[in-house]
Amino acid sequence: MPFDIYDFTSFTKWIDTSLENAMSPFWTTVTEMAIAGVLFILFYAVVGLFLVYAERKVCAFVQNRLGPNRLGPYGIFQTIADLIKLLFKELIPIKNADRFLFNLAPYIVIIVNFMVLGAIPYAKGLHAIDFNIGIFYIIAVSSMSVIGVLLAGWSSNNKYSLIGAMRSGAQIVSYELSVGLSLITMVIFAGSMQLSVIVEAQRTGWFIFKGHIPAFIAFVIYIIAGTAETNRGPFDLAEAESELTAGYHTEYSGIKFAFFYLAEFINMFIVASIAATIFLGGWMPFHIGTWEGFNRIMDFVPPFIWYLGKTFFVIWVIMLFKWTFPRLRIDQLLTLEWKYLLPINLVNVLIMAFIVLMGWHF
Amino acid sequence: MEEKAKDIITDEQQEYIINIGPQHPSTHGVMRLVVSLKGEFVLNVEPHIGYIHRGIEKMCESLTYPQIIHLTDRMDYLSAHINNEAVCLAVEKALEVDIPDRVKVIRTLMSELTRIQSHELFWASYGMDLGGQTCYFYGLRDREMVLDIFEETTGGRMIVSYNCPGGVMYDLHPNFRKRVKEFIKHFRKVLPEYDDILTNNVIFHGRTVGIGPLPLKEAIAYGITGPSGRASGFSCDVRKHEPYSAYDRVKFNEVLFTEGDSYHRYLARVEEMRESMDIIEQLIDNIPEGPYAVKMKPVIKLPEGEYYQRVETARGELGVFIISDGNKLPYRVKFRTPNFANLSVLNHLVKGFKIADLIAIFGSLDFVIPDIDR
Amino acid sequence: MIANQIMFFLLSAMIIVFSILTVISRKILRAAIYLLFVLVSTSGLYFMLNYQFLAAVQLTVYAGGIVVLIIFSILLTSHISQRFEPAGLKKSMFSAIAALTGAILSIVTILDYKFEATAIAAKEVDMRLIGKSLLSVDYDGYVLPFEVISVLLLAAMVAAIAIAKKSGPAKTQSPTLKQE
Amino acid sequence: MRSIINYLKDIFWGVMSLLKGLKVTASYFWRPGAIVTEKYPENRKYLVMFERCKGELIMPHNDKNEHNCISCGICQMSCPNGSIEVIPKTIDTEDGKKKRILDKHIYRLGQCTFCGLCVKNCPTHALAFSTKFEHAVFNKALLIKVLNKPGSQLKKGVEQ
Structure with a gap:
């Protein structure tokens, strides 16, 4: 197989064995954890900063503007400058706020982000933890990020924040259903919850092409519900600038605000990369049936590039949502979920199960 | 839906109050709304005005008539030219001067351009109020073309100060006709895009249709004029009923709806932009030749008496009431500004709706805060 | 194995410390957050046992579901400045006795049980196995409890609707509606 | 259905x-x-303002350092905000008559609302608007300007 030249399994194995030769198993584990941790923190920061920049550029181009263009060529250092600014900004203590919970909230959001990032396959062998219940794990962990938002809203002792937190809570709790169900549709199709197995099953064709119409519907629902779960785009009621000024993070300043801000972007990245992994084949290259030459060329593109390309395509779509649509109202948001997405989703799961049962797929 | 809202608000135990403003993204200026809420439902809204009260009416009493005009720019800064025109028309009416045709046509053209740019800004900011931030930039992009036309002819972009008693300050710029035509061509092309992004958007429909309905009877009772009143079916267009300047020689439709909800208030403004373009197209090719102003006396003194002139600004009916004691300074000047009257209905409209609807209703009434405070 | 032991002691310490904090905290939301930490640490124990399905269930149901619900209801009902009154002597005595009894009972049971070291490594439980046993009617099948749970959920739903409906007619007689 | x-x-x-x-x-x-973004400070060199743009009030001088102002004070009277102050001085002309000429034409940019009445009412077209629009200064006193250049004189042929 040509794209096994990009197989990282042997590489990681080599690191493991050479470390084990050098030191005791305990220290091997510690070193490996440290390496993975540092890599993930770096990845987190780089992706976060890049996404902030990308969002600004996308929104600028959509709005006939140039976007950041002063710091460095095309303004690429703008977000770094912003980060430095936020680092130096004063952390304003809030009177009568629950200081402990107020400080804890951004970390909960960030930790949840990290827990999900670890379970995503970036390339063959580049996969921190490959659970056999990978998708279930992701759904389970990401359901906890709402706690950070709720805490932030409540402990700020601000009515705007509280309304924002309540909205966000109602929103995330109900949209988790849709995210879960649309993923379950694909679990039925793939017959496994293990992410590496799911990606491997798409070697012959991405699920969005293989899975007929139900897969496509599940994809659309997943994108909508995922956007809602990240509090973005037309679903940014928790922040709702024109109503609640900044929603649940009204009272946050400096680096704590930056954590929320960054977490929002990483959440979007997570949603997009899960969409890419499950619907668009993860790090699998694009193949067309029997076009051998074309397939060979595609194989030479590294899997990491494939993975990032698909993820950023989905991110671009989600960003376009945000910069095109007006915001929904809270009851419309819930109507959309309970009256439209959920029934369609349930029917979709049934159809998918039926298709799998009858073996009507490629 | 509405019934349900009313059900819930009867239980007034858990009411709490939040302040929207004076510094808030959606009040478009310094205004404070004290909102009583129960959950997300609005029980009561109390607008607190006066944060930028400058005493324009009192200041007018110490200024001569030509000097008053530049103050009216600062009331409703989005219909600056129309405000100017109102004072000039009042003064000219008092002096019984004959205004050349050219002046009338120029004033009409500028008024309609003003109306278009004002409604464009309304469209832009309404989109942003409802969370579609791209609308803001598209609206401003197209408004910029009108502002360029203004700047080329009058030297001012927003605060034009173009009128003076007896005519206009300077003649039209030679490029005026070309630029206006360019703008109309461009704007006819982008208006369908406006519809695609906002008017026909399903989320926008959900946010505005049926929100804050205002029946005709109440619209008249509250004195709601302008597009907001016409959305309720209140035929109140001064341009039609009491034509001033060149409005008696152009054909246009008064945009009337009967629903009176936020969506139709919005729609009335979008349709008015089309009507304004029709008016401009009728006039732009036959601007009569002649002087651009009548020679007035160096010191203008109105004969003793009371004078009232009403015009149709972008937001409704503006009335200028002047009492003169025969001096060069007016004895009293009173502006009946549309925004102040329109604000009175806010509390009535938002009761029982959600806080997000409060923003939608507030935006759809299209307030300019300095016009409320004066 | 030493790494495993360290993790185990860490998680156990977290469970104990946060359990105690949950009970003695005088701010209700903090208590809920400490409870969250306890539940997350518990799921960490399951992860250590390689029983990932149960760990994920623990996370979704308890951390993601129950605690969110608790926090939600706290948000709806209490104010930030609210604090618990310190419990009276009688109450704390009773609680202490109850806690002690429970602790002694479980310690005795644990000490009584003969733990046998096995050489079998912890096995990953396959998803298919879980799915099949959840829906099997055999001896160790779970389809009956599964159905019972669904009946329970149905009952809860009906009750919720009934409660919501009950306040309906009372509200229609409100003064404002009469005015309309 | x-x-x-x-x-x-x-x-x-x-x-x-x-x-x-x-x-x-x-x-x-x-x-x-x-894209309609203007890169403002960079495009300063080729940024052309409209000729009628009301940037600030100036008093045009010709090559011989002569202006048109006869210090009649009409601009001062017509200004609604009191942003113009004309300070005349009286000199003896060569033929022994007393003549009122301009000493200082003070213009307070900070108070100006750019209504254009001074320019319109000036009988000798001594005032005009320039298109310079960058008015930011660090000291408020810099906004008070003297419009007539030092040593400037009244243009010949402009009479009271």
């Missing part, structure tokens, strides 16, 4: 309207030609 058809219709039209909106924004994303 009808309700189901309506339900599906709702979804269809809703999705179509959203796609239409997406089409507009996405098309602008691929059309950088439509």
Whole structure:
């Protein structure tokens, strides 16, 4: 197989064995954890900063503007400058706020982000933890990020924040259903919850092409519900600038605000990369049936590039949502979920199960 | 839906109050709304005005008539030219001067351009109020073309100060006709895009249709004029009923709806932009030749008496009431500004709706805060 | 194995410390957050046992579901400045006795049980196995409890609707509606 | 049955309207030609303002350092904000008559509302608007300007 030249399994194995030769198993584990941790923190920061920049550029181009263009060529250092600014900004203590919970909230959001990032396959062998219940794990962990938002809203002792937190809570709790169900549709199709197995099953064709119409519907629902779960785009009621000024993070300043801000972007990245992994084949290259030459060329593109390309395509779509649509109202948001997405989703799961049962797929 | 809202608000135990403003993204200026809420439902809204009260009416009493005009720019800064025109028309009416045709046509053209740019800004900011931030930039992009036309002819972009008693300050710029035509061509092309992004958007429909309905009877009772009143079916267009300047020689439709909800208030403004373009197209090719102003006396003194002139600004009916004691300074000047009257209905409209609807209703009434405070 | 032991002691310490904090905290939301930490640490124990399905269930149901619900209801009902009154002597005595009894009972049971070291490594439980046993009617099948749970959920739903409906007619007689 | 058809219709039209909106924004994303941003300080060199732009009030002087102002004070009277102050001085001309000429024409930029009445009412066209619009200063006193240049004189032929 040509794209096994990009197989990282042997590489990681080599690191493991050479470390084990050098030191005791305990220290091997510690070193490996440290390496993975540092890599993930770096990845987190780089992706976060890049996404902030990308969002600004996308929104600028959509709005006939140039976007950041002063710091460095095309303004690429703008977000770094912003980060430095936020680092130096004063952390304003809030009177009568629950200081402990107020400080804890951004970390909960960030930790949840990290827990999900670890379970995503970036390339063959580049996969921190490959659970056999990978998708279930992701759904389970990401359901906890709402706690950070709720805490932030409540402990700020601000009515705007509280309304924002309540909205966000109602929103995330109900949209988790849709995210879960649309993923379950694909679990039925793939017959496994293990992410590496799911990606491997798409070697012959991405699920969005293989899975007929139900897969496509599940994809659309997943994108909508995922956007809602990240509090973005037309679903940014928790922040709702024109109503609640900044929603649940009204009272946050400096680096704590930056954590929320960054977490929002990483959440979007997570949603997009899960969409890419499950619907668009993860790090699998694009193949067309029997076009051998074309397939060979595609194989030479590294899997990491494939993975990032698909993820950023989905991110671009989600960003376009945000910069095109007006915001929904809270009851419309819930109507959309309970009256439209959920029934369609349930029917979709049934159809998918039926298709799998009858073996009507490629 | 509405019934349900009313059900819930009867239980007034858990009411709490939040302040929207004076510094808030959606009040478009310094205004404070004290909102009583129960959950997300609005029980009561109390607008607190006066944060930028400058005493324009009192200041007018110490200024001569030509000097008053530049103050009216600062009331409703989005219909600056129309405000100017109102004072000039009042003064000219008092002096019984004959205004050349050219002046009338120029004033009409500028008024309609003003109306278009004002409604464009309304469209832009309404989109942003409802969370579609791209609308803001598209609206401003197209408004910029009108502002360029203004700047080329009058030297001012927003605060034009173009009128003076007896005519206009300077003649039209030679490029005026070309630029206006360019703008109309461009704007006819982008208006369908406006519809695609906002008017026909399903989320926008959900946010505005049926929100804050205002029946005709109440619209008249509250004195709601302008597009907001016409959305309720209140035929109140001064341009039609009491034509001033060149409005008696152009054909246009008064945009009337009967629903009176936020969506139709919005729609009335979008349709008015089309009507304004029709008016401009009728006039732009036959601007009569002649002087651009009548020679007035160096010191203008109105004969003793009371004078009232009403015009149709972008937001409704503006009335200028002047009492003169025969001096060069007016004895009293009173502006009946549309925004102040329109604000009175806010509390009535938002009761029982959600806080997000409060923003939608507030935006759809299209307030300019300095016009409320004066 | 030493790494495993360290993790185990860490998680156990977290469970104990946060359990105690949950009970003695005088701010209700903090208590809920400490409870969250306890539940997350518990799921960490399951992860250590390689029983990932149960760990994920623990996370979704308890951390993601129950605690969110608790926090939600706290948000709806209490104010930030609210604090618990310190419990009276009688109450704390009773609680202490109850806690002690429970602790002694479980310690005795644990000490009584003969733990046998096995050489079998912890096995990953396959998803298919879980799915099949959840829906099997055999001896160790779970389809009956599964159905019972669904009946329970149905009952809860009906009750919720009934409660919501009950306040309906009372509200229609409100003064404002009469005015309309 | 009808309700189901309506339900599906709702979804269809809703999705179509959203796609239409997406089409507009996405098309602008691929059309950088439509960008209207002005890179302001960089484009200063070739930035042309409209000739009538009311940047600030100036008093045009010709090559011989002569202006048109006869210090009649009409601009001062017509200014609604008191931003103009004309300070005349009386000199003896060569033929022994007393003559009122301009000493200082003080213009307070900070108070000006750019109504244009001074320029319009000036009988000798001594005042004009320049297109210079960058007025930011660190000291408020710098906004008080003297419009006539030092040593300037009244242009010949401009009479009171």
